[in-house]
Amino acid sequence: MDLNREQTCGVVSAPLEIAAMLTGYEWLCNTVGESGGTVYRLRSKEGASDLYLKYGRDAVADEISTEMERLNWLARYMTVPAVVHFTRTPDEAWLLMTAVPGTTAYQVLQAHPDYQLALVDAIARFLRQLHAIPVNECPFNSGHAYRLSCARARIDAGLVDEGDFDEERDGWTAEQVWEAMQRLLPLTPDPVVTHGDFSLDNLLIKDGEVIGCIDTGRVGIADRYQDLAILLNCLTEFDAALQERFLKQYGIDEPDQDKLQFHLLLDELF
Structure with a gap:
């Protein structure tokens, strides 16, 4: 890579x-x-x-x-x-x-396999810090109901890049993604302040810690699984054990699989 x-x-x-x-x-x-x-x-x-x-x-x-x-x-x-x-x-x-100083988490994971566990721990600490921001202090709504309306508008306008779907949805249409999401509703909300696109390329690492984030256009109040789903999906490129490590360090023993799937499907439409 x-x-x-x-x-x-x-x-x-x-x-x-x-x-x-x-x-x-x-x-x-x-x-x-x-x-x-x-x-x-x-x-x-x-x-x-x-x-x-x-x-x-x-x-x-x-x-x-x-x-x-x-x-x-x-x-x-x-x-x-x-x-x-x-x-x-x-x-x-x-x-x-x-510029925020540092190297992206993706680059560090790719270049330093021996450091992957420690870096995943640092990412979990950073996400806990973000999710601990008081919800009542955040003026931005990024909840799944709002983002579903945005996704529907993107589908209707023909803006969804169906050729860029993840491998497990290769060949799907945007409508098929939409229908699969509907089957997972309703979801019980667990609102926190989320980044919205919590990927390895949007986290900056310096001296072993996540010192900041970029690409903040989706920041807002949403279910915590909005961030968890994207980060866990990014880690599939490296080692499944990193996903388990991240969830443990973040503080989740049994992840909600429906929420993970829903937010991965939702992300396909943006």
Whole structure:
């Protein structure tokens, strides 16, 4: 597996106020993620800290606007990228952010097999910290009822990439995913503050600990299994024992299989 999750690219056209800030930076385009937007890392040739620029049009621009709001809120509780500049037009959005130092959890797991158990423990500690944020302090709703309505809208608009489904749903249609989710309802909610896309690529590691997270556009109150399902699914690429270790360290002896399945199905539609 290639650990390089980005590639160099030319300077991209940006609004004047952002372009002026990025003179002299080297541009690298992120190759990970299915959000529909584009993420660039700006590497300074003068020794300054890296910056990240996220760009999108239309519905993706709305998502970037949402992420900006969530970044500013979540920064009260943990390390996330700081918003340097935000520009929004009717059709486009540009979000310039600081870089969180560290290496992604995915890269660390891939490069250091002997460190996998310790890293999974660190991820569990970080997720417990996130889920301990008081729900009454969070202004954002990301519950499954809300996200089901968003998923239905994406299906109806033809926005779901059916070719990107997980292997166990290879060849499925978006409607089949939708129907499979309906069979798992209703679910008894267990609301916490969730990241919403708690994947290994969105967690930054430094000195053996998760020091922060990125890609916060789905942060909000939801069932804790929203985060658990995505993280456990990511760990299948490495070792099933890591899933058991993570659940134990997080504090779950018997995971709710219906909730895990539901949230994996839901994630296919975004």
